[in-house]
Amino acid sequence: MKIAINTSAISFSDDMDFSEFESLGEIKYFGEIPREELFSLCADCNALIVNKVEVDEALLAACPDLKYVGTFATGYNVVDIEACRRRGVTVCNAPDYSTHSVSQHVFALLLNLYGKISEYTASVAAGDWIKSKTFCYFPYPTYELYGKTFGVFGYGNIGKSVAKIAEAFGANVVICTRTPPKNCPYKLVSFEEMLKTCDIISLHCPLTEKSANLIDGKSLSLMKKNAVLINTARGGLVDEGALAAALNEGRIAGACLDTVSVEPMRADNPLYGAKNCLITPHIGWVPKETRQRLLGIVADNLKAYMEGKPINVVT
DSSP, X not given: OEEEEEGGGTOSTTOSOOHXXXXXXXXXXXXXXXXXXXXXXXXTOSEEEESSSOBOHHHHHHOTTOOEEEESSSOOTTBOXXXXXXXXXXXXXXXXXXXXXXXXXXXXXXXXXXXXXXXXXXXXXXXXXXXXXXXXXXXXOOOOOTTOEEEEEOOSHHHHHHHHHHXXXXXXXXXXXXXOOTTOSSEEOOHHHHHHHOSEEEEOOOOOTTTTTOBOHHHHHHSOTTOEEEEOSOGGGBOHHHHHHHHHTTSSSEEEESOXXXXXXXXXXXXXXXXXXXXXXXOTTOSHHHHHHHHHHHHHHHHHHHTTOOOXXXX
């Protein structure tokens, strides 16, 4: 089997071990290359493993021997599923690899916002503590997570993990989800109740036609003035113009974001420079352990397909 693997989708500075693939066939590794070059490179391949590379009708037509597409991701919106189905191409994704790292990142962002960690470490680095006349100084207000009402929107694996961590901090956890879960240890609330009552709202749902711009001007108008919005899911869940206006006008207290609607972030994104808005560049999934786990899942998917027992099949 000839296999093309997009290494730049998962590896930084060659820090990943791809040896699990080496026994599966003839490997062609590629990074960020022009699309025309990709067509040529993959022309005789039987399997293609990508992340942000678009697998559309044109690429499939250029690769007549292609029978398998794997994604270094849970999402597979870059793959034309219908085109693959018509051509008999199996598509497999990688679910649940980033639960621990994304959950960790939720609280890294929130604790930075609540504890003003960036502001205080920058202040100390600037020599302010050395100049201080008292043993401590606190120009930036900080807050406790204990006792806050923490809303989790979406109760999949990441949502469940975030809920447990929030509970461990002493927060009052409530859940809002499309399908009411069985034996949920937390109070289930409607979307409107979550917006009106929560001090913190963390989004953990997929981006669909129904969830696009879930947090819009109307939603934001229902939120408490001290509320913090966290989005480590998909940027398209949020109306960015409406959120920027709410932040800049002080109608909500803050936002912690790891995703935006267009990535890389554009200079004209209204959230760029918005008040009390922490933004990281979609790094919730990038700890080395997380990426090695992802690589293992993707390799297992390909092995299972080659053995005639495909797993994590999208189509």
